[in-house]
Amino acid sequence: MRIGILTSGGDCPGLNAVIRAAVLTGMKHHGHEFVGIRDGYRGLKEGDVRALNRSSVRGTSRIGGTILGTSRTNPYEGEKGGAERIAETLRRLGIDAVMAIGGEGTLAAANRLAGDGIPIVGVPKTIDNDLDATDYTFGFDTAVQIATEAGDRLRTTGDSHMRCMVLEVMGRHVGWIALHTGIATGAHVTLIPEQPRSIEWVCDYVQAVYDRRRAPLVVVSEGFKLEGMDEEYSRKGLDAFDRPRLGGIGEVIAEMIEQRTGIESRATVLGHIQRGGAPSGADRVLATRFGLAAVDAITERAWGTMVSLRGTDIVRVPMSEALGDLKRVPEHRYREAELLFG
Ligand code: F6P
Numbered sequence: 001m002r003i004g005i006l007t008s009g010g011d012c013p014g015l016n017a018v019i020r021a022a023v024l025t026g027m028k029h030h031g032h033e034f035v036g037i038r039d040g041y042r043g044l045k046e047g048d049v050r051a052l053n054r055s056s057v058r059g060t061s062r063i064g065g066t067i068l069g070t071s072r073t074n075p076y077e078g079e080k081g082g083a084e085r086i087a088e089t090l091r092r093l094g095i096d097a098v099m100a101i102g103g104e105g106t107l108a109a110a111n112r113l114a115g116d117g118i119p120i121v122g123v124p125k126t127i128d129n130d131l132d133a134t135d136y137t138f139g140f141d142t143a144v145q146i147a148t149e150a151g152d153r154l155r156t157t158g159d160s161h162m163r164c165m166v167l168e169v170m171g172r173h174v175g176w177i178a179l180h181t182g183i184a185t186g187a188h189v190t191l192i193p194e195q196p197r198s199i200e201w202v203c204d205y206v207q208a209v210y211d212r213r214r215a216p217l218v219v220v221s222e223g224f225k226l227e228g229m230d231e232e233y234s235r236k237g238l239d240a241f242d243r244p245r246l247g248g249i250g251e252v253i254a255e256m257i258e259q260r261t262g263i264e265s266r267a268t269v270l271g272h273i274q275r276g277g278a279p280s281g282a283d284r285v286l287a288t289r290f291g292l293a294a295v296d297a298i299t300e301r302a303w304g305t306m307v308s309l310r311g312t313d314i315v316r317v318p319m320s321e322a323l324g325d326l327k328r329v330p331e332h333r334y335r336e337a338e339l340l341f342g
Contacts, residue, residue, distance in 0.1 A: 001096040002033045003298055004049060007066040008040030008073070008102040008109075012125045012139030013279035014287035017061035018101055019068065021291030023052050030299050035095065036068045041075035041109060043068075044098070047089045061284050064277045072240040075109050083116030090118070097298045101125055103137075104322065105241055107306060111319040114304035121297045122306030122319045123290050127275055129176040130328075133321035134308035138287040143170065143274040144180045150270055151185030151217060158215035164206055164257050164265040166218045168250030170274050173232075175329045177274070178221035179337055188216045189341050191253070193223035193232065194329045199256045205342045207261050216263070220253055222246040247271065289314050 005022060007015045019036070026032035034052040037043040050056075050068075060067055075081055080089070090098070097119045100110040103126040110122045124131045129140040147169045158165040167187075171177040175192020182190030189205045191197060202218065209216040223232045223246055233252060234244035247269055254267035279287065286309060293307040293314040306319045 001298065002035065002094050003097050003099060004035050004037045004044070004090070004093070004095040005052065005068065005099045006037035006040050006044055006101065007068050007070045008100060008106040009070065010103065010126075011065050011070050011275060012127050013064045013142040013275070013277065014138030014283040015066040015101060015125060016057070016063050017138070017279060017284045017287035018123055018125075018291040018294070019052070019066075020057040020061045021288040022099060022295050023057045024054065025292050026295045027054065030295065032295070032299075035093070037098070039069040039071040040073055040102070040106070042071045042073040044075055044086055045073070045078065045080040045089070047093055049093060061288060062278050064279065072105065075113060083113055083118055086113065086118060097121070099123060099294050099298060104131060107319050107322045111304060111323060114319065119301065119303050121294055121302060121304075122322070123294050124306055124308065124322060127177065128171050128174055130172065130174040130326045131322045132325055132327040133306065133317050135311065136286065136309050138279065138283040138290065139275070140176065141282040142277075142280040143177050144184065145280050146274050146277070147177060147181040147270055148184040150268065150273075151181055151187065151219060154268060155185065155215065155217050158217060161264070162210070162215050164210070164216040164218065164254070164261075164263045166220060166250045166254040166257070166265060166267040168220050168222055168247070168267060168269045170270070171221045171223060172246060173223050173328075174326055175221040175223070175334075178219050178224075179329050179333060182219040183337055185217060185219065186340070187219040188214075189218045190337055191218065191220040191224040192329055192334065193221055193225065194331075195334050196225045196227045196229070198227045199253070199260065202253065203257055203260045206257055206263060208342050210261070210263050218253065218257070220250050222249060224249055
C-alpha cells in the first residue's frame with residue numbers, strides 16, 4: 001500500500017517518533033510505501049506531499065516538533081475540501097490510506113472522513129492528556145518533565161527572596177499537567193480547571209507556608225477558574241477553531257495573593273516551552289509503539305479506528321471513542337494531591 005501520513009493540530013513532542021516507527025516497520029515488514037502530507041489537512045486537500053523513506057526519518061525520534069509541519073485546517077472547508085474532493089486527490093496521488101496523527105479536532109475530522117469512505121486511521125496525541133479513549137498520550141510526559149524542571153528552578157529563586165512563585169502550565173480544560181507538576185515539584189497549592197477555588201482558600205495555604213519560613217510555590221493550570229468566574233481567563237482572542245486562547249490566570253492569581261497577604265509574588269507562564277524540544281524517553285517509547293500499531297491497523301484496513309494505550313497494552317478502538325467527553329482529573333486524584341498542600 002501507499003500510505004500518506006499527516007500531523008495536524010498543535011504540535012507535541014513524539015510526533016516524529018510515530019512517523020519514524022510507521023515508515024520503518026511499514027517498509028521493512030509490510031512492503032508499504034510512504035508519503036508525508038505537509039501541514040496536516042491543508043496538504044491533504046491540496047495534494048501537497050513529500051517523499052518519506054528510511055533516510056528521511058533517520059534519527060528523528062529524538063527531535064521535537066513534526067518534520068511534516070502542521071496546521072489547524074478543517075478538511076471539510078474550502079473549495080478543495082470535503083470527502084469527495086479528498087478522495088479524488090488521494091486517487092491522483094496514488095495514496096491508498098491515510099494515517100492522521102492529532103488531537104480531538106483532528107480525530108473528529110478523521111472520523112467523519114472515515115464515515116464518508118476515506119481509508120483513514122488515527123493516532124492520538126496531545127500534551128494535555130485529555131483524550132478519553134487512551135490512558136495516556138505522548139507529549140504529556142515531556143510537558144510534565146519540562147514543567148517540573150521549571151517548578152524546581154522557581155523554588156530556588158523563590159527561597160532566596162522569600163517570594164510566592166506562581167507557575168502557570170498548559171492543559172486547556174483539564175488539569176493533568178498541573179496535577180502531575182504539582183506533585184512532582186512538591187508545590188504548596190495546585191489549581192486545576194476541574195476544581196474551582198476561592199482566592200481566600202489559596203491565600204490560606206500560601207500564608208501558612210510563608211509563616212513557617214518557606215517560599216510558597218503555586219502551580220496553576222491555564223484553565224483554572226476562581227470561584228465566581230463564569231469562564232476561563234482569556235485575553236488573547238480565539239484560535240482557528242474559534243476556541244478562546246487561554247493564558248494569564250497565573251498573573252491574576254499572583255497579584256491577588258500579593259494584595260491580600262502582602263507577600264511579594266511573581267508569576268511565570270511556561271507556555272509553548274512545554275510543547276517544544278526533544279520528547280522524553282517514555283514519550284518516544286509510547287509514540288513508537290503507536291506508530292507500529294497504526295501500520296498494523298492500516299494493513300488490516302481497520303478504517304475509522306485509532307490506536308490507544310490501555311494499561312501497558314496498545315489496543316485499537318473506534319475513533320468515535322475519543323470524541324465524547326474529555327478525560328478530566330477525577331476528584332479523588334485531586335484530593336490525594338491536596339493531602340500535601342500547605
Ligand atoms: O492542546 C495543546 C495546547 O498546548 C493547550 O495546552 C493550549 O491551551 C493550546 O494547545 C495552545 O494552542 P496554540 O498553540 O494554538 O497557542
